[in-house]
Amino acid sequence: MERRRTGRETTREPGQKRARRLLGFAVIPLLALSSIGCVTVRPEQRAILSDPKMRFQGDPRTAAEMDHVLENREGSFGGGSVEGGGCGCN
Amino acid sequence: MRLRGPLPSRAPTLPGLRRVTLAAAVLLGAAPAVAQVVEADARTSVFIEPSKTSHMNVITPSVTVSATPVDVVSVHAGYSADIVSGASESVKAGPQVADVVSAASVHDFRQVATGGFVLHRGHTDLGASYAYGTEHDYRSNTISATAGTDFFQRNTKLEFAYAHGFDDVCDLAINSVQAATARLALDQSKGCFTGDKTRRELPVSTDNFQGAWTQSWTPVFATQVVLTGSVQHGFLSNPYRSVVIGSDGERAQEHHPDNRARGAIALRLKYFIKPIDASVGAGVRAYRDTWDIISQTYELDFDKGLMPWLRIGVSGRYYRQTAAVFWSDDYTGGEPLNGPRGQYFSGDREVSPLSNLLGSARVTAAFHGQPGNRVGHLFIDFETSLGVTFLKTYLDNFTWSGRSPDDTFAMILGGNVTGTF
Numbered sequence: 001m002e003r004r005r006t007g008r009e010t011t012r013e014p015g016q017k018r019a020r021r022l023l024g025f026a027v028i029p030l031l032a033l034s035s036i037g038c039v040t041v042r043p044e045q046r047a048i049l050s051d052p053k054m055r056f057q058g059d060p061r062t063a064a065e066m067d068h069v070l071e072n073r074e075g076s077f078g079g080g081s082v083e084g085g086g087c088g089c090n
Numbered sequence: 091m092r093l094r095g096p097l098p099s100r101a102p103t104l105p106g107l108r109r110v111t112l113a114a115a116v117l118l119g120a121a122p123a124v125a126q127v128v129e130a131d132a133r134t135s136v137f138i139e140p141s142k143t144s145h146m147n148v149i150t151p152s153v154t155v156s157a158t159p160v161d162v163v164s165v166h167a168g169y170s171a172d173i174v175s176g177a178s179e180s181v182k183a184g185p186q187v188a189d190v191v192s193a194a195s196v197h198d199f200r201q202v203a204t205g206g207f208v209l210h211r212g213h214t215d216l217g218a219s220y221a222y223g224t225e226h227d228y229r230s231n232t233i234s235a236t237a238g239t240d241f242f243q244r245n246t247k248l249e250f251a252y253a254h255g256f257d258d259v260c261d262l263a264i265n266s267v268q269a270a271t272a273r274l275a276l277d278q279s280k281g282c283f284t285g286d287k288t289r290r291e292l293p294v295s296t297d298n299f300q301g302a303w304t305q306s307w308t309p310v311f312a313t314q315v316v317l318t319g320s321v322q323h324g325f326l327s328n329p330y331r332s333v334v335i336g337s338d339g340e341r342a343q344e345h346h347p348d349n350r351a352r353g354a355i356a357l358r359l360k361y362f363i364k365p366i367d368a369s370v371g372a373g374v375r376a377y378r379d380t381w382d383i384i385s386q387t388y389e390l391d392f393d394k395g396l397m398p399w400l401r402i403g404v405s406g407r408y409y410r411q412t413a414a415v416f417w418s419d420d421y422t423g424g425e426p427l428n429g430p431r432g433q434y435f436s437g438d439r440e441v442s443p444l445s446n447l448l449g450s451a452r453v454t455a456a457f458h459g460q461p462g463n464r465v466g467h468l469f470i471d472f473e474t475s476l477g478v479t480f481l482k483t484y485l486d487n488f489t490w491s492g493r494s495p496d497d498t499f500a501m502i503l504g505g506n507v508t509g510t511f
Contacts, residue, residue, distance in 0.1 A: 040243050045309040048362045052456070053369040053393035056304075056314050056358050058403060062452070062477065062504065065135050065150065069502060070448075073483065075411050075440045076377040076385040078300070078318025079356030 127470070128157045133506030139176070141497035144193040146176035164208045166219070172200040180275065181341060182437025183334035184420020185492030198279075200225040206234075214239040226279035227260040227329070229291075247304040255296035258283075261329045263290040265343065273343040276329040294324035310362040320352040333435045337422045345434050346441075347416070352379040358389075368394035377411075383441065385411035400455050407448040414441035419487050439495070443486040450502075452477030471510040478503055 041049065048054060057063040057080070067080050130153070137148040152170030159165070177193040206219025215238045223230035234253035240246060260282035265273040281289045299319045306312045326348065332341040358373035373389040391405035416434035419442070454475035459465040465472045479502040485495065 041245050041306045041309050043243060046244070046306070048310050048364070049306050049312060051362070051369070052454075053395065053401060053403075054312065054360050054362060056312075056360060056371065057373075058391070058393075058405075058452070059454075059475070059506075061131060061133065061152075061154070061506070062475075065133075065152075065504065066450075066479065066502075068150075069137060069481070069500075070409075070446075073440065073481070073500075074385070074409060074444075074446060075379075075381075075383040075414065076354065076375075076387070076409070077320060077352055078298075078354035078377065079316050079375040079387075080300075080318070 128155065128511045129508065130155050130511070131506060131508040133504065135502055135504035137500060137502050139497050139500040141177075141495075144177045144179055144495075144497050146174070146178070146196070146497065148175075149173040162210050164210065166204070166206055166208075168202075168204040170202050172198070172225075174198040174200070179490060180330055181332045181334065182344075183339075183341075183491045184418070184422060185489055186337065186420050186422050187334050187339060187491055198225055200228075202230075208236075213241060213244070227276070227282045228257065229283065230255060230257040232296075245306040247302075249300075249302045249304070251298075251300040253296075253298040255294070255298075257294040257296070257324075258291040259294055259325050259329060261290050261292050261325065263288050266290060270345045271335060271342045273345070275332040275341075275343045292325035294322065294326065296323075297321045310364065312360050314356075314358045314360075316354075316356040316358075318352075318354045318356075320350075322350040322352070323348060326350060327436075328438060331437045333421060333437045335421045335435055342435070344437050346436060346438075347381065347434055350380055353377070356387075366394065368392060371405075381441065382415035383411055383413070385409065399457055400453070402451065402453050404451045405449070407446070409446040409448070411444060413443040413487065417441050417443075417487075419489055439483075439485060439488045442488040444488070445484045445486075447482045447484070448479065450477060450479035469509040469511060471508075473508045474506065476505045 052059075063080065071077060132151075132153045134149065134151045137146070137150070139146040150170060150172050152168065154166065154168040156164055156166040174196060176196050178196045179193050200223065202221055202223040204219060204221040206217060208215050208217035215236070217236040219234050219236075221230070221232040221234075223232075232253055232255045234251065236249065236251045238247065238249035240248075260276065260279060262274055262276055268274075283289075283291065297320065300316065302314060302316045304312065304314045327344040327346040329343065331344040333344050334341045354375055354377040356373060356375040358371060360369055360371045362369045369392070371389070371391040371393075373387075375385075375387040375389075377383070377385040377387075386409075388408045389405065390407075391403060393401060393403040395401045414436065416431050417436060418431050421431065421435045452475055454473060456471070456473040457465045457469070458471050459469060461470065464470060481500045481502070483498040483500075485498065488495065
C-alpha cells in the first residue's frame with residue numbers, strides 16, 4: 001500500500017511540477033498586471049516621465065541608426081527600444 | 091557590395107517602423123480639429139573604420155518629414171542612403187592555409203525610401219508603412235504594421251509590430267547547378283538585376299514580430315520589456331565571400347543554412363534623479379537563435395540637463411555572443427565529416443564568438459516656442475544634436491590565414507537638425 005502510494009507520487013511528481021511551473025508563469029504576469037492598477041501616476045505627475053531624458057535608448061531615430069550599425073557587426077537582432085515611457089500624455 | 095554580415099540584416103528593422111511613411115490617409119469617425127503640424131528631420135552619420143588593409147567609411151544621410159494634417163492621422167515619408175567606400179576581404183581562410191587573403195576595394199550606394207501613416211484614436215495608434223531599398227546587388231521590400239495603446243491613466247503602454255520583408259539578392263547563375271562545395275563567389279555586381287544571363291536573383295524572406303510593455307511605476311521610474319521574434323528564409327550568405335575548405339586552398343562560396351529563427355527579450359529601467367536634473371538607465375538583453383548563437387547585452391546610460399535648453403547624454407554597452415554551431419576558423423580538416431561544420435561553412439565574423447564594447451556621448455540643444463512666439467520666427471520646436479560613438483570588437487576565434495584582423499575599432503560621428511512647424 002505504502003509502496004503503491006509512493007509509486008503514484010513518483011510518477012505524478014514531474015507532471016505536478018510542470019503544472020505548478022506553468023501556473024506560476026500564468027499567475028505572475030497576471031499579478032503584475034493587476035498590481036499596476038494600484039500603482040498609478042496621476043496625469044499631473046507625468047511631467048518628468050515626459051522629459052526627453054526619460055526616453056528609453058534616447059532619440060528613436062538615433063537609436064535606429066545605431067541598430068543599423070550594430071546589426072552589421074553582431075550576430076544578434078531584436079529587443080530594441082520602442083517609443084513609450086516618456087509620453088507627453090496630459 | 092555589403093559591409094559585412096548576413097544580408098537580411100539590411101532590411102528595415104522593427105525600431106525603424108517609427109521612421110515610417112507616406113500615406114493613404116483614412117479618416118476615422120467624426121470630423122476632427124485641424125492640427126497641421128509638420129516635423130522635418132535631417133541627419134547624417136559618418137562611420138569610420140580605420141585599417142591598414144581593409145578600412146571602411148560609410149556616410150549615411152537621411153531626411154524624414156512627418157505631418158499631422160488632422161488630429162486622427164499622421165503621415166510620414168523618409169529617404170536615407172549609405173554611401174560606402176573602402177576595402178574588404180573576399181576570401182576567408184584559417185591558420186592552416188598560407189595567406190590567400192587580400193582586400194578588394196568596395197564602393198556601393200544603398201538607398202531606402204519609406205512611407206506610411208498612423209491613425210490616432212483615443213488612446214490607440216494604428217500604423218502601416220512600406221519601405222523599398224535598392225543597391226547594385228540587393229533589392230528589399232518591407233511592409234509593416236504597428237499597434238499601440240495605453241491604459242491605467244496612461245501608466246501602461248502596450249505596443250505590437252509586425253514586419254514582412256521580401257528581398258532579392260544577386261548571385262552567379264551558374265551556381266544553380268553546382269553543389270555547395272563547388273559554388274563560386276560573385277565577383278562583381280555588374281549585371282545584377284538587369285536580365286544578364288550570368289546572374290540570378292535569390293529570394294530572402296523575413297518575418298519580424300515585436301511586443302513591448304512600457305510601465306510607469308512612479309513619477310520618476312519607468313520600465314520597459316521588449317520581446318522580439320524573427321524568422322528568415324532564403325539565401326542568408328554573402329554572395330561575394332569565399333571560404334577555403336580544402337587544405338590545398340580549394341575554396342567555395344560561403345554557405346549558410348537557409349532558415350533561421352531568432353528570439354530576444356530585453357528589460358530596461360529608467361530613473362530620474364530630481365536634485366541633479368538627470369536620468370539613469372540600465373538595460374539587459376538575452377538572445378538566442380536556431381544557429382545556436384546565444385548572446386547577452388548590458389547597457390547603462392546617463393542623461394543630464396546642463397541648462398533648460400541643453401542636455402548631455404553618455405552611454406555604455408557590453409555585448410557578448412557565442413559562435414554559430416557550424417562556425418570554424420578553419421574548415422580544411424579536423425572537423426567531423428557529417429557535422430554542421432562539414433555541411434555549412436562561413437567566413438562571417440558575425441557568427442564567430444566575439445564581444446563588443448561601445449561608448450557614446452551626445453549633446454542636444456532643444457528650443458520650444460509657441461504658435462505666436464516661434465523659435466527663429468519659424469519653428470514651434472527646434473532641436474539639434476551632435477554625437478560620437480566608439481565601438482571596439484574583440485574576436486575570440488577569427489583570423490585571416492592566422493592573422494588577426496586590424497579593423498576591429500570604429501568611430502561613428504552623427505548630427506541632426508529637427509524642426510516642427
